[in-house]
Amino acid sequence: MGRRKVTDTPTDRRRLLAGGGLAAAGLFSAPAIVRAQTGLHWRMATSWPRNLPGPGVSAQRLADRIGAASGGRLVIDVFAAGEIVPAFEVFDAVAGGVVEMAHTAAFYWQGKMPAAVFFTSVPFGLGPIEHLAWIEIGGGQALWDELYAPSGVRAFLAGNTGPSMGGWFRRPIETPDDLHGLRIRVQGLGGEVFRRLGATPVTLPPGEIATSLSTGAIDAVEFLAPSSDLALGLHRATQLYYAPGFxxxxxxxxxxxxxxxxNDLPDDLKAVVRDACRAEHAEALADAARLNGEALKVLIERHGVRTPLFPRPVLDAARAAAEEILASIAATSPLAERIARSYREAQEGGRAWAGLAAGMAAALATH
Known part of the structure; x- marks a missing residue:
């Protein structure tokens, strides 16, 4: 296209002044737009397939919350696992300054800092509400900050998929012996629990586990809960979906x-980020309760999935293994010992009420 000829007639001058007046009016009447153009842009790497129900949705919703609440002063671009770095390398990406932010789960870092698992989940440990209470008012956040600070990283709770199921198994589990030689995709301390019970834990990112289960490359999968598991299509490989998710x-x-x-953020944007994480944690838990119930119904009624309970001998063996593992983690460093002790105190302090509340909920559900 050729350049439009600019003339210097009275009409043209009036148009130019009018246009300038409109631009000036826009500058002062739409500050959110100006802030969006001149604000900060961060990149968020995640450990999830894009918009995976549960954690993938939380990642995008968190980014949207921050952008909206900051009036465009802080815009977060979300990247799925593998788009910038692989799923299990997002911590190093944040620590190394490759990205400013990530959405993931703390138990992925147990290899480099064993006590990290306490900030996601440990076998037979705190439930979602009890864990939140420990982080927010029981001293957990300060310990988390202390653990990650040497890596140049800090963390906040920012989503929760609720309790997990026990996993998908291609063959029945009736005794601890049935776990011997079983290849199971599992994350967190559960991998070591299954190893001690004779199974072979396998590490796979979420995007690869459905194919591996379908082809028989693995014999079982423990991922999350019905909503996420349904989205990944794990029911296509087996109809045995065990509970509870110990x-x-x-x-x-x-x-x-x-x-x-x-540290470069002004205080008001720090508050925006912190509050957005808290809001996402709450909404994700609400989502989990609703979506997991709906998904479980679909799995059972439409796909013929069965939900047997792990036999008591299997659970007893798993609990004994878990107690040994947690004791060994506590012994890895003075900080790990303080984290483990604080976690145990939170668990013991809330055990009576948590058990009674769960019992009441179960009783009400059957009447």
């Missing part, structure tokens, strides 16, 4: 933030 009684997700990027 490995992950809690499904806390974490928002990781580069400490440098965090």
């Amino acid at each position: 490995n992950k009684p809690n499904g806390a997700g974490e928002c990781l933030i580069s400490l440098k990027a965090w």
Whole structure:
């Protein structure tokens, strides 16, 4: 296209002045637009397929919350697992300044800092509400900050998929011996629990587990809960969906933030990010309760999925293994010991009420 000729007639001058007046009016009447153009842009790497029900949705919703609440002063671009870094490398990406933020789960880092698992879930541990109470008012957040600070990272709770199921198994589990030689995709401390019971834990990112189960490359999968598991199509490989999820009684997700990027934020934007994480944690739990109930009904009624309970001998063996593992984690460092002790105190302090509340809920559900 050729350049439009500019003339200097009275009419043209009036048009130019009118246009300038409109631009000036827009500048002062739409500050949100100006802030969006001149604000900060962060990149969020995630450990999830894009918009995976549960954690993938939380990641995008968190980014949207921050952008809206900040009036466009802080805009978050979300990237699925593998788009910038693989699913299990997002912590290093934040620590190394490749991205400013990530959405993931703390138990992925147990190899580099064993006590990280307490900030997602441990076998036979705190449920979602009890875990939230420990983080927010029981001293958990300060311990979390202390654990991640040497890596230049801080974290907030930012989503929760609720308690997990026990997993999908291609063959029945009737005794602990049935776990011997079984190849199971499992994350967190559950992997070591299954190893001690004779199984072979396998690490796979979420995007690969359905194919691996369908082809027989693995014999079982423990991922999350009905909503996420239905979305991945795990029911196509087997109809045996065991409960309870002793490995992950809690499904806390974490928002990781580069400490440098965090410290560069003004106080009001820090409050926006912190409050957005809290809001997402609450909404995700509400979503989990609704969506998991709907998904479980679909799995059972439409796809013929069965939900047997792990036999008591299997649970007893798993609990004994879990107690040994947690004791070994506590012994890895003085900080790990303080984290484990604080977690145990929260669990013991809330055990009576948590058990009674669960019993009341079960009783009400059957009447």
